[in-house]
Amino acid sequence: MILKKKQEELIAETLKKIDIVICTALIPGKKAPKIINEKMIENMQSGSVIYDLAASQGGNAAFTKVDKIVEKNGVIIFGETNILNKLPISASNLYAKNLFNFVMNLYDKKENKININLEDEIIKKTLVK
Numbered sequence: 001m002i003l004k005k006k007q008e009e010l011i012a013e014t015l016k017k018i019d020i021v022i023c024t025a026l027i028p029g030k031k032a033p034k035i036i037n038e039k040m041i042e043n044m045q046s047g048s049v050i051y052d053l054a055a056s057q058g059g060n061a062a063f064t065k066v067d068k069i070v071e072k073n074g075v076i077i078f079g080e081t082n083i084l085n086k087l088p089i090s091a092s093n094l095y096a097k098n099l100f101n102f103v104m105n106l107y108d109k110k111e112n113k114i115n116i117n118l119e120d121e122i123i124k125k126t127l128v129k
Contacts, residue, residue, distance in 0.1 A: 012040045019045065023052045023060035036061040038072075046074025055079035102126075
């Protein structure tokens with residue numbers, strides 16, 4: 001019981017400092033364990049996000065609702081059960097944005113031409129020698 005209390009205290013302190021939490025704790029055939037309680041959510045920074053992948057079995061976070069988005073004290077709690085159908089779109093968008101930003105980093109807007117700055121940290125680390 002002492003170990004569980006220490007774990008809760010550590011989780012509570014960590015949650016105060018982070019912006020995104022992904023909950024995945026599931027026990028086959030049983031209700032999902034509650035890992036993030038109401039008080040922990042109250043102490044999180046406004047704008048933080050909890051993505052509860054255990055929503056279909058009750059969720060790991062307080063306030064999780066199946067296939068709903070809940071907002072408590074500025075914390076957004078996603079209870080999405082169909083994440084696998086949404087990941088490819090998000091991943092493709094993120095990859096496209098990263099590629100666009102990388103290519104734009106190779107372009108000098110003032111001179112209106114490609115300018116490969118070999119001193120730029122991003123460019124330097126992507127060169128093949």
